[in-house]
Amino acid sequence: MHLQKLTLENFGPYYGTQSVDLDVSREAPVVLFYGENTLGKTQLFSALRWCMYGSLSSSQSQEEDSEVAAHLNNIAKREGSNRISVGLTFEHEGQVYVLNRVAIVEQGRPVAVTASLRIGASVVPSSTIDSVVGRIIHPQIADFFLFDAETLSRFYERLADDRQRGFIKESIEQVLGIPALQIAKRDISELVNDALDRQAKADKSVLETQRIRQRLRKLASEASSLERDRAELQETLTAAERELERTREALQRASGLEGDLREQETLEAQISDGEREISQIKAEIKNLFARGWMAVANARLSEKLDQVRSANNVASERGREISELRQKVALLEGKRSGGVCPTCGQELSADPTVETDLATAREALGAVLAGSPSGEVDLRTERRIAALIDNSILPDFTAKTRRINEISFLQFERKGRLDSISERLKGHSLAEIRRLGSQQQDLTQVIKGSISALEKSREDEIRIGQEQRRLARQLERLSGADPKVVLEATFLRLVQESLDRTVDKFRERVRVSVEDSATDMFLGLIRDSGGYGGLQIGPDYRVNLVDTRGDMRPTSEGGKQLVALSLIGALKLAAVRGGPVVIDSPLGRLDLQHRENVLRNWIPRLGTQAVLLVQSGELTRSDADRLLGTTVGRAYTIRRPSGDPEYAVIESA
Template sequence: MLLLKKLEIEGFGPFADKQVLLFPAKPGVLVVYGENMRGKTTLLNAIRYAFFGKVLGRGRRERLVHSLSNRERASAGKFGFNVALEFDFDGQAFELYRGHEARVPSPINDGDYRSEILLRRGGQVVSQQEQDRLLAQIFPEDISRFFLFDGELLQEYEELIINESEVGPQISSAIERILGVPILKAGRRHLLELADEADRQAATEASRHQETQSLGNALQAAITLRKAQQDELVRLKDNLADLTRQKGESDAKLAADRRAADLMNRRQDALNRAAAAATRQVDLRLDIKRVMSDAWRTVLHEPIRKAREQAQINLQSQIEALKVELRRAAVERSHCDICEQDVAPALRSRLLATLGDAGAARPADQASIRLGAVGGFRDLDVSGEVRQLVRQIQDMAVVVQHEREEAKDLLSSLADTDQASVRSTQATYVEVIEQIAIVKQGIEKQAAQLEQQETRVDGLRRKLQNTARADLMAVEARAKLLRDSAAVFDDAVEAYKTDLRKRVEASAAELFLAMTTEKTDYAGLRINNDYGLTIIHTDGRPEDARSAGAEHVVALALMGALQQNAPLRGPIVMDSPFGRLDDGHTSNVVSGLHKMADQVVLLVYEAEVGRQRARELLGSRLVAEYELERVNSRRTNIREIR
């Protein structure tokens, strides 16, 4: 069991001077009160830094060493920091010191720092070769999420109930590690490796005898190929696990940078709209230029209309005059030259009466020619179209101005954002997704090939067994015994895992019912194969409409259940875990903190849990209280509350 005893921190974050936090040996809850920006998360990260040499920021991104130095000390030219942690593990006392010291007077990046680490066990210094192995045994980093966590990390556990989630299996694998399952799986792998070695011995022995030589050589080759395929499958699965981890990190980064990414996308959209409007302006100006090539016709439109009307009148007048002239000629000659008929006296008298005093007709050719000239002229009024195009250009100018102002405002909001990092994360995310798909296809293909090869090895093994050679039979019997033992061991592991899940389910359900405010509505929790927990209503049905607060309580219940059932037990350090909980759930959780682990460190600001409220809820289980006292914006002191 891991038990924290003392934390010393200097030059780290807001802790400029050396500060000390003592952890009572008595089981219970230690509460540290601190307002925002005072250093609660820094305390959690100080413990993480001591064990693993790294610090996590928002989105679980590893922070740069250079950014960790106290800013007040840095402004005075003093860079670097250190953390000292005293703890007990399995009854032995340890002292762990880790720090970073500046190599140059004014460091500007991580390369300007030198790291230092020292581990003592029982007062004796542990060699550098041994300390990494020993620290990994005391507190494996891949299970640290179950001991050091905040509200952001708790949200990851929602993935456990999503079957399609890639993060869920990753978390469930970490859960199995804290529960000790990998040790059992390693035993099964060892048995299978011994069986494979026995098969190779049988193949080698068979290849020495003439009657079984070809069969032995074939089995040797098949086993060698199978081993290569097994190794490749392991490599692909490791690659997939690494890519899945990268995807999880990218997911967290994208979630943390979602606002920045949204602002960047909105700014780019505004710039794109401004560019499109500017391009439209150019097109509209080209349209005006095209239309204006006929603008001179607009000036002549009215004169040509009047000239055309007058030419039509003149032509009609001359046609009428021509008709009179033809009648006059018919009267004078008593003969019509048009129809070549003589005009009767009665008709002549009627025609004469229509002549009146009309003068001589003028030729109609001149009027016809003029009408043809003005009638063939293409007159065009483009003033309306020009006005419409001008209005559209003005509208586009307004759009360009508006979108550029919008982009400018959004850029101001992004002043503190590393846009290149956000874009890089987005690009990396897309690339990782593509690689995951490729690796998954490779795993499926490799698994199919390995299955075929297993069938081939089994067939060759049976043929070799049928040779009935005594020297081979003994080796084959050993190999069969080992394979059968591995199968039994595998069944035992699955039975153990099933029993373990039931115990985790029972522990989590007990904690959940103690923490929830809906005690009469819920019967407990139901666990799935990935250790995801579903709330069960008293009517026996799963509660599908789970609120964010309910998810939070379930996650906390799971953390406590793992502590109660894991071989490796240690302190729980939680940073502001109540952000999604109402007052009722907060009170219930605080009251039940002592059930989650023997040593619980709660980092909160007083608006979450007031001092008096914590004292009333925890009673004698409240073993110590500290507050983070503000000296100035860059300096915080740790003060014990007596």
């Protein structure tokens, strides 16, 4: 497969229609795209994958992809356009393929995605497009041809995980062409069953022959059913693996958000409580207004109350004064006539000044009594008027209004924080994370069950094969057996056994070849290669990094990336199907020395076409000229001509 041209229409930041020439020669196989972060390199990478497979990432399928609408360019959307399209022209086995995928995005409706494919002058039926593309580079092995820094960072960990490694092993064997040999094994098995059936028909009169024939037919049926079940199990396993990968990515994106999610729940509860408190205070203010009419009479009532209290105070003071003068008169009269003091009980003695004092006291008492009457103290009226005055309405209204303002300010702050958190979370919720966690557990169980069922299927296949061979030997010993058919069945069985051994030997030989190539690549990439023995790849494709003594040694994140690059490069060399390598930001975690090693020693060995999407922190133009030299066939720059993040253009560098 050789890429020739990529055409984008309203995909991500690529407004309008833009085309990029990717055709390069064997002498200059590298295509470079320079673009700083956020300009649209990853969008370009996603567009290529979406055009080929209808999915935006390796963990999605067409049915699961709900993000296509988000890739409609906003400028085009504002202008009324609802069309996204990506076209890819490539050559394969001497024929030119033109593949187009179009999405129509309409508000309130599911995204309508259609695909078209033309091979030369022939139009391929839409129902077979995916299988045609899959025969060139199957989605299961696309990660070995289209990969980014994230794929590399996951690759090493997946190889260390038993379940993930089984999935990768299957993908690797797809790259290496082993399934084609396995299909040949199945075809030979069917020929063996047919020969045995014809052999059993040779002598229908023999009861033993009939019994063997019936048993062979049953075994053939079991084998056929087993093959169908295995295909379904493999399909279920593959789908579950991809869904689990997607779920894990979603959980990984949500990791670290629990604090925000808990704060989001707290803020939502506080906002709800605040709204309820505001409603309650408003109801209380309404009740204040219901009895607030009395506040209009408060001034008059207060004035009247002051008058009554003043009159009561005057009357009380006059009464007190009269009482005191009367007591004084009584005291002086007692002194004049002798007797006992009415206050302290002591005997009073006559005093020459008593008469004068008594006359003065009587005159004062008479003057008070003769003054203007003030009436009696009227406490009952004072209490009744005081009860009518309600001075709490205005303070209550002020306090409740102040509280509403305080809560409203808090609500504004809470909603502001909530909006900020919601923007960070982008639709995540604790319920969604719990659902994803539960889904991850369910998918893990499905995968375990599928793997267990596949292992049992392999055991059953071995059992059926052994019994078929045993019955075949019995048929050969029967007197009515046809020598020609016996010879054919024997020959086919020998071919079947030889093919079994051949597949196993081929698998081992390819594994050793991949291990040697991967080790050679890794030692050419790593700094201080003398301290490393290379890579050890087990039969199950567990990859270990070892020192010169063969002992395992740990490595950094950058080292893991180099291991992944080495394995992918080795598989690319050993692959029965060639294809371009498209890499998005492959050098981000590597230091300058390792970047140079990758560019000098790895890129040139990838084959006839390598497309690199890089930013200046990974590779400058001067470094590209120095390290890649004449191997660069085409170079492009992604830029924003107007500074608008919704409008990026691809220009020749």
